[in-house]
Amino acid sequence: MTKLWGGRFTKRPEQWIDEFGASITFDKALVEEDIQGSLAHVAMLAKCNILTEDEKDQITAGLNKLAEKAKSNELSFSAQYEDIHLNLEKLLIDEIGPVGGKLHTGRSRNDQVATDMHLYLKKHVTEIIGLLKKLQTVLINKAEAHIETVFPGYTHLQRAQPVSFAHHLMAYFWMLQRDVERFTESLKRIDLSPLGAGALAGTTFPIDRNYSAELLGFSGIYENSMDAVSDRDFIIEFLSNSSLVMTHLSRFCEELILWSSQEFQFIEMDDTYATGSSIMPQKKNPDMAELIRGKTGRVYGNLFSLLTVLKGTPLAYNKDLQEDKEGMFDTVTTLEGSLTIFSGMIDTMTVKTENMTKATSQDFSNATELADYLASKGMPFREAHEVVGKLVLTCINQGIYLQDLTLEQYREASDLFENDIYDVIDPYNAVKRRNSQGGTGFAQVSLAIEKAKQHISL
Secondary structure, three states, X not given: OOOOOHHHOOOOOOHHHHHHHOOHHHHHHHHHHHHHHHHHXXXXXXXXXXXXXXXXXXXXXXXHHHHHHHHOOOOOOOHHHOOHHHHHHHHHHHHHOHHHHHHHOOOOHHHHHHHHHHHHHHHHHHHHHHHHHHHHHHHHHHHHOOOOOEEEEEEOOEEEEEEEHHHHHHHHHHHHHHXXXXXXHHHHHHOEEOOOOOOOOOOOOOOOHHHHHHXXXXXXXXXXXXXXXXXXHHHHHHHHHHHHHHHHHHHHHHHHHHHOOOOOOOEEXXXXXXXXXXXXXXXOEOHHXXXXXXXXXXXXXXXXXXXHHHOOOOOOOOHHHHHHHHHHHHHHHHHHHHHHHHHHHHHHOEEOHHHHHHHHOOOOOOHHHHHHHHHHOOOOHHHXXXXXXXXXXXXXXXXXXXHHOOHXXXXXXXXXXXXXXXXXXXXXXXXXXXXXXXXXXXXXHHHHHHHHHHHHHO
């Protein structure tokens, strides 16, 4: 059968060439958006008297019929017709006859596919923002339950200072808040219509691009037809924003994996998000956290793949741009799945508060409290740092901790030490007193949670 664009050709490509060049195996995911765009386009054509009302009605009825069949998976696509656009046009002509061929008046597949992807990303980015906010809500709820749970804070994966476990959780809330803001900002650039730009130069037909954009719910149109069909910045931005989200999730996964190990024993994953071993009966592996950590790499790969595709393409449309879709679809699926699973993991995990508290009493994470204590009594902080460092060394040599030193030993190091020193180095008190804005003090963490709730409600 002759190609829909085959009038100028005397030979047909072999089947394997058709299959290599076809995108229908993956861009069929755009079937809903493609029909949506076509419905707006035909309505605009009739408004501008390019098509008659009768032609519009026939085409609209045919498109709606195809939409119904698409929802029930009744449409059959062929690589012979290359992509979702030509497949649907062929199916429309089969459905309503030659009048279906008038649908493509005043547009090209170049602006058509760009429109489809704008519609697709607009829908999914909105859904992703919702999933991010759901995860933020889960974090707030978990944090509220653990404001006064004392937990070892780390730098360099070494015990540093005791913190509120809620404070640690809320650090991820604010990371995700930046992700929400980035995606929300990106919608301004996704929410533009390329429809009517044609192949690259616009069209001689008296179309109304603003009308079709309005019908599709876009806030505006591309001002340059060449830019409209060749722009993939909005996909790059989506992939970049998604990569940052996956970075944040992956960092959190790394901590969840460590915390659930025998060495830490700070949390336990719900059985739903763990698996066993085929040979070791005792194992409970944090597989979902590991998978999310691993899937981060594929999202990065999708970003770099499209950046590489774009870097050498001249204006306007090139077949290279067909490679923009699979990575986009894959990232949407990966990110939406990861966020959904992550919310469940955090919501259902068991926090072993006793182990966390015990850990802060068996380390030197309260050493900074001693240095601050001496500094508050007038000793230069650098000198106080050295005094406390020597006390830590004494403890290490004796196999004890700072709270095990006698007051006499403290006073030998400095006569500024008094009886209140034991209250000062108590991990709970150490956390409670760090009440600077944004700090881990319980009062500050409570304030931060209230601020976070306000962001969620926006």
